[in-house]
Amino acid sequence: MMTTESLTQALRKGLDPSAMVRVRRPGSLYQLNLPAFHEDGDAVGIFVRPKRDGRVTVTDLGTTFMRLSYGIAITDAIMSQVDSVAQANGFAVHDGEIRSTVDQHDLMPALFGLMQIETLAEPIAHETRRHERVSLEFRQSVVDLVIGVFGSERAVPSFHDAANDPDGHASVDVVVHGGARTLAIAAVSSTLSAETAIGTKFLIGPALDRARWLAVPRDFNALTNRTRSRLLREYDVLASTLAGNADIVRAKLIDQAA
């Protein structure tokens, strides 16, 4: 069974002699004081919890996401990105806690893995947030352009199939009704949003019978080769990029609706 002494000895074999073990809950929760600090001077949060079968769980106890939440909202995308890094290091995110259960002789690699994850989490979260903001801003610019052409009565943002998908899990960025043809328009800011748009067409296609599926990319050439091919198969791509081509896109929209 793990004790403070046995855990301290195990640490000192592989780490700096200054590494220390602090008992947070006797017999069930230990905190490791390692010489690893965040930018604000707070130590990286590393905890060890013994299991009944002799293994140990190495965990951040939820401190990583708690720290991130001081400055940004923790979105699903951020959790997913941090989880990807966690998994690459042998960990996983469960209810906001980054953890891994290992045999005691695998304690050291697990500790290093968690230190790595915690160090990477903040830049990853901020980069993910930046991408999300860019995506949202681009989508809004496309929606505004379409409404500008057709008016808010005909152009419906975030269209979903209310009958079969009441929660709107799959939605088209903007649908234009009332012309000779219905237009289903996707704002494509990234490879991810392109693939999402392709999937949306399969899901919502039946609800928008005979619609023309149009894509307005932020930068078509920035998409992966594979995604570019798939997007071209499923959508009419109105321009390689919206920037500098707004008038061309407007003209094509009017043409497509006729």
Add this chain to the structure above:
Amino acid sequence: MSDPKTVAELLALPKRGTAIRQVAKRLGHAQLNVSAEAADGTKFLVFVRVLKLLPENFSIGLVLIEGNAVLLRMNGDHGQHGNEDGDTFDGPHIHQPNGEQMALPPVAGSKPRFAVRVPTPPPPSVRVSWGAFKEMVALRVDQKVDHKIDEIYKELAQIDIGLDDDDCDDHDDHREPDAGPAKGP
């Protein structure tokens, strides 16, 4: 146009906290955000975070909305803190701008690295620290905010973190016995 306020002036500026927002996501901490505003219209955010499995690990912070600068952050006993001068210590502490930085306007996006110890044995709870925090930053809040903090404190005080019986990260179904942790790239 008046000169921008210094950190010290912003901390001392009387504020009133009203709207609160809790997030119901599945995270390992309890979370509360309080919008606060001074009489001159200066807007702030107060955040409160409490770790569910170790409630003495909490954080209460005051953020100036314009520029998103953290003016002060009160931490419970989350572990060690190391100041730039090499002073390292365990236990509750307060992050705040150091010395002459208090007499300057806050820098956009800043988070104070310097921290002072809070010598309060036993380590304070979020409930006790909330009262001290409000005084430090001249914050008055609606009673419902105090009640929310109390609710969080009472709920988390009941959690007993015993041995880890959770098998959520057992990977025995796709890993060889004694294989150790999956190696990353």
